[in-house]
Amino acid sequence: MNISEVSKAVGVPQETLRYYEKIAILPKIDRSKGGLRKYKQSDLEWISFVKTMRTVGTPIDSLKEYYDCCNKGNISECKAFIEFQKNELELKRNEIETALTILNEKIKIYE
Template sequence: MKIAEVSKKFDISSDTLRYYERIGLLPHVSRNKSGIRDYTEEDCKWIEFVKCMRSAGLPIEVLIEYVGLFQQGDETIEARKELLIEQRNELKRKMEETKKILQRLDYKIDSYEHALLEKEKRLKRF
């Protein structure tokens, strides 16, 4: 698959795909005899993984470390697992923090709704 097709499929710019490749987030992407990137299904799985992890807030540095460990082979399975556990725990912490923020926003919105209702009642009395 050409870079434009992959870009469209995953809604990622071609520049971002090239950047991910340059910094090591994507294991070696093969090229055809003309030098044009030719993404395989395996490459697409990596892109999907990276996109998912980035949308969850994982730092690029962590993903680069993960890919590097992956490329070292099965002797790094435990290290990869630990890295993912750490990131899951961090994501859970952020979710709890976001939940508290959401609750505070809901409280403020509710208090404004209550204030508006009270204002409406006062205006109807006159």
């Protein structure tokens, strides 16, 4: 797939894909003889992961550390990162659930 197709498929702007490649948060993207990017399925999966993690607020620096860790094959560090992110999201979920409960109570006042 080319950059335009990937952008549409995963919902990430082409400029963002180029930026992620520039800061080395993506695997090395193959190029055609003409220099056009040629993305593989594994690239799309990684981009989707990065997009999801960015959507929930994971800093780019953290994702870069995770990417570097994965490339070094340090499984224990990679697992620790994923566990930390999971715990952070569970805390956020609890905060959101509390806020929703309060908002639902407020809505009842107006009914």
